Amino acid sequence: MGTLRDNLTIAAAPPKxxxxxxxxxxxxxxxxxxxxxxxxEHRVTHINYDENLYxxxxxxxxxxxNHGETKEKQYPYVITTLPNGAxxxxxxxxxxxxxxxxxxxxxxxxxxxMPSFKAFIxxxxxxxxxxxERQDKGLGVTVSDKxxxxxxxxxxxxxxxxxxxxxxxxxxxxxxxxxxSDEERVNECLKGxxxxxxxxxxxxxxxx
Numbered sequence: 001m002g003t004l005r006d007n008l009t010i011a012a013a014p015p016k017x018x019x020x021x022x023x024x025x026x027x028x029x030x031x032x033x034x035x036x037x038x039x040x041e042h043r044v045t046h047i048n049y050d051e052n053l054y055x056x057x058x059x060x061x062x063x064x065x066n067h068g069e070t071k072e073k074q075y076p077y078v079i080t081t082l083p084n085g086a087x088x089x090x091x092x093x094x095x096x097x098x099x100x101x102x103x104x105x106x107x108x109x110x111x112x113x114m115p116s117f118k119a120f121i122x123x124x125x126x127x128x129x130x131x132x133e134r135q136d137k138g139l140g141v142t143v144s145d146k147x148x149x150x151x152x153x154x155x156x157x158x159x160x161x162x163x164x165x166x167x168x169x170x171x172x173x174x175x176x177x178x179x180x181s182d183e184e185r186v187n188e189c190l191k192g193x194x195x196x197x198x199x200x201x202x203x204x205x206x207x208x
Contacts, residue, residue: 042066047078047087049099084108117174119148119167119189126163127197128153147173148192165193 046063053059053074060078064071087108100108142151152166167189169177177185 083113084111114171115174115178116170117168117177119185120164121167121186121189122162122164124162142196144192144196146192146195147177148189149173151193
């Protein structure tokens with residue numbers, strides 16, 4: 001397992017009941033059959049829930065296309081993480097919303113997306129812990145009207161000398177920061193932090 005990194009707390013260590021991993025140990029039992037897990041360039045064109053599948057427990061039928069070839073697959077469960085708008089682009093005369101209630105179909109059609117921005121800036125000193133007052137298990141979140149709308153403070157690693165601040169913004173603020181170079185983004189984030197902690201020593205604490 002090795003030793004813990006300096007930036008990890010004791011809470012990050014596995015319980016003592018967990019045995020150490022041994023990569024050289026032989027695998028017991030027969031070898032598993034090779035099975036392809038990732039299918040590239042496959043497009044799901046239709047999804048339909050069928051309550052009669054799998055002995056009445058229900059399942060999902062999927063139509064999958066790959067280079068002009070169409071296949072029908074069925075699974076007991078399907079987990080999808082696509083943006084909801086992607087489900088509007090099915091085959092001709094196929095409608096993903098056929099078996100959905102009106103309220104669910106409307107929620108998917110009207111779901112709104114916006115750009116977002118997230119940055120992690122490391123500092124040599126946790127000046128925010130010295131200048132601020134810690135509440136409960138952390139300093140929480142700072143909200144401002146600057147371009148970096150939110151600053152999230154770490155909830156662990158107080159004993160470490162350095163630390164990390166998380167910067168979040170969204171919508172037009174994210175588009176503006178996204179148009180900048182990497183160095184300009186860091187400077188913009190530092191300007192927002194310095195607005196809350198007006199100290200000429202702030203940049204000396206930052207690891208660029």
